[in-house]
Every structure is written in C-alpha cells, then in structure tokens.
Amino acid sequence: MIDQKTIEHIAKLAKLKINPSETEEYGRQLSKVLNHFEQIAKIDTTGIEPLVTPTDIDFFAREDLVANDYTAEQMVSNAPEKAGQLFKVPPVV
C-alpha cells in the first residue's frame, strides 16, 4: 500500500501540485496497479538484459552540421511570456 506520505514525496519529485482528494485517489490506484505488477516480480529474469528499443535498429547519426531552420522569433513564439527574443520568467530567487 502506498501511503499519503509516499504520494506527497512522488508528487514533489514529479513537480506536480495535487490536492488532498487526488492524493487519496492516486494512493489507492497506484497501490492497485503496483499490486498487479507483483506477478511480474516472481518471474526469474536472472542474466537478462532489459529491452529498451524493441526492434533491431542500425545505429545512425546525422552529420553534425549547423542548420539555421528557425529564427529566434519562431523559437520563442509559443512562450507564455517573452521579451523580444528571450523567454520571460518571474523572479524566483
């Protein structure tokens, strides 16, 4: 069972503000999902490399070339707040 304190810790790690009713709900649901996962914990996986990319991919790397695809204005165009070509943020220190 995942207790309230653990949920609060996870929320802090995830940088998510959650309200008390969400804390309670997520605690219950996460416990349920993780209990389900307990079946997997019993499988013997000794010496098995975890699989991340499921198909065999030939290594490929682009040439490291400068590409001026976007202007600075385009790059900041979606910012919630901006000042000219800069991202604007509230004072935090």
Place this chain on the structure above:
Amino acid sequence: MDLLKASFVEVADAVKSKKISAVEVTQFFLSRIEKLNPQLNAFITVSEKAIADAQEVDLKISKSDCIGPLAGIPFGIKDMLCTKGLRTTAGSKMLENFIPPYDATVVARLKSAGAIILGKLNQDEFAMGSSNETSYFGNCLNPWNTEYVPGGSSGGSAAAQAARMVMGTIGTDTGGSIRQPSSFCGIVGIKPTYGRVSRYGIVAFASSLDQAGPMVTSVQDAALTLESICGHDSMDSTTSQKAVPSFSKNLNSNIKGMKIGLLKEYSLGKIHPDVEQTYQKALEQLKLLGAEFVEISVGLTEFAVPMYYLISASEASSNLARYDGVKYGFRAQFNDLSSMTLDDFYAETRGQGFGTEVKRRIMLGTHCLSSGYYDAYYNKAGQVRRMLRDQYAQAFEQCDAIISPVTTSAAFKIKERSSDPLTMYMNDIFTTSANLAGLAGMSVPFGFSSLGLPIGIHLVGSHFDEQKILNIGAALESVSGTREKTPHVY
C-alpha cells in the same frame, strides 16, 4: 464520383486527370465537417488553410508538376502530430495554444504525397486513455451510436473516418490507440512495426512504444497511406533504414497456405459473446479461403498489461518533464510572486495544466523510476519485455501472423468504465503486447455486436512484415460484408 465510397486511388486519379479538382474534394469534406462535427466533436481544430492548400495541389497538376499518390486526398491528423502553423494540443490544456513551427515527418510526407490537411482530431489527453474521455476538449462520440465512446486514444480519428468527415486519418498507437478505436468505429487501422515510421514531431508519450499509422476505410487505402509515410528519417535515429516495400502494389488477398497463429493465451481475456462469435466467424472464413491454423503460445501475454503500464508511465513521466511553463505551453498565474519558489512555479503550472489521468501516470512513472524502485519496477519490466519479444520471435517461426480479437468487447458507454482505471487497462490485453515487442498490428472490421456496434479482428505480424497482415486483412475484408453498412451519424 461518389466521394463517400471512392478509394484513394480513384480520387487521386480523378484529381490528377482534372475530372475533379482538389478544391472541390476539399470543399465537399469541409462541408461534412461543418455538418457532422457538432454531433461528434471529432475535430479540435479545422484548418483555415485547407482550401489554399488544395489550390496549390491543383496548380501543381495544371503545371504538370510531379504530384504524389495521395493527390487531393483530404486527411485529418490526430492532435499528437505537429502541423506547421496549425494548432497542436495533444488534447491537453497544457498545449491549448501551441502552434508548431514545423511539421511532423509523417505530416510532411503526407503533404509531399499530395494530401490536404483538413484539421486536427480529438484524442485522449497526451494519448493516455482508451475512450477519448480524458480529452481537455470534451468527449468525441461514436458515430454508430453517440451514447458510446469511439475508443481511444485516437478516438477523433476513428469517429471522423467512420462518419466520412475526411477521406483518411492518422492516429498514434502506444498500447492500442490506433487499433482499439478502429475496432470500435468499424475502420481499418495499422500500427506499424516500431521503427517503420518516424516519430519526429509527434508529441512524445512513451518513446519506445509510440508509432503513428493510418486509420482509413479500406485495406488498400491503408497500404497506400502506409507506404507514403514509412521509411528512414534523419530526424529520428530509431527509424529503420530497411527499404519500404510497395505495400499497395504487393497487396494480395490470396492467402492460400498461409499459416495463422492462434494464441493459446487468448482465453485470458474475458471475451464478450458477440466478440467471440465474430472472431469464430472470421476464423471459419479464413479457413475457407485456404489459411491454415497453428496453435502458438506466448505465455508472457498474461503480464503484458501491467508491464505496459509500468513502462509507458515511466517513459511518460520522463517525456512530460519538459512541460515547465517557460518555453511553450500553459503557465500558472501567481497573485503573490514574492513568496513563490521555482518549485512552486513548476508544480502549480503542471498541476493546473495536466488532467487527472495524465497526472496519475506521471505519478506512477515517477515512482517506478525513483531511487530504490528503479530495479524492482522499470528494469524488471524491461527484462520481462525482452523475454516477451523472444517468445514472439519463436512463435513467428511457426506462423506468418497471429490472430485475436482487438478488444474483449465492442465499444462501451460513455462514463461506463472511466471510474476504474484498472478495468479500463485490462481491455488492452491483446493490443499492448504488439507495442512491447515492437510488432506490426492491425485492426480489420469484421462484424457487429447485437447492439449494432462494430467489432474488429486483430492481426499481428513479425517485425517489418506489414505486408502479410495487410494481405490477410484484405482477405478478411473481401468476405466481411461490413463496408455496405454506414453509421448512424454519416
């Protein structure tokens, strides 16, 4: 020309030979969107540039410039794929006002094949859901019966396609998000092999599982769309450099002697009798068409759903860390900035910008990746994932493709399952395995439930072997008789 029934090849040929203009085709479908979208809520954004884009295609044709195989075919795009200058929300408040400065590779390739982008389709928020109920922009409804969900997460794609608001759509599939809504809405949907289609410009959910693919009316249209979007992309290092076959030219519904694997673990799903009946009928028909059946076993299918949720949530928690309220997306407003810390700024922005389901998965993923739990959860799931992939590889030594139902039931009612995430998750038992093992998967419509809702058959092919499942799909399609029926909202 009946644009509601015509194939991509027929319409593209007519556009190229100027029997009909791309503008006329576009106008026809835009007026259908205008008429039907208020009933279905399939589109989040309709492109104001569609007519101008169609004019450009017509101009190219009049100048005899090179034009692709999808000339003048109107497409709707799931709102997970970036479209240059056209709002892309991922179904989330977080990206409510996001206007991408570039096209996803899939979108760019569709455009260069001559397709016209009509707009962006509804979906579960960040593709997390199986019912389209987690969308910030409201439920999309099933055109066969608007009291039912269209499935998810590509619910808007499935509904728009079934109601013919467009000629073709693109969806994305992380655990079944193309195949399950395709089944629920009676259309053809393919999740290609991992690495077949570029993920560049697709909002990232779970990077080792995500693939985009066509959701269309027929297997032939699916084959044509698939070959237009597949292939290596220098912007996605996980795309394969394998040559892309001409799926549409190689399409062959003669399946005599093909070996189709029957999954021994099939009985694990609690299958609804309507689905069972449709599935058995499909097997009978395939036998009549000359297919041979072999029983195969992929024992770890049993654990696919928890494995999938753990891996996808872990990758999501990492991918969604980028939403910080600084560079793009939603930012929370503070009345008192003097007492605000940087952590408050992030937590408040993310707490308000993400919906409940997204937060639930970020929480699960963060926990599974956190210190002290990583080995027991994420690493363990990865190890079992390799074992699952190897079991599939063994199974494919005995058969050409594996068949099962797509889901355990036809579409369910709105709000029927949303309160219990785990039950909702368990419906994904047949689809999630294909993503974990990176296999190609496809849903082909093959009948209806007693309530008149569509039911699809699931075909799974080996890595990079889309052709075989397309061929079996074409065979099933030729005897399904489902194409004659049209949905209630049409």
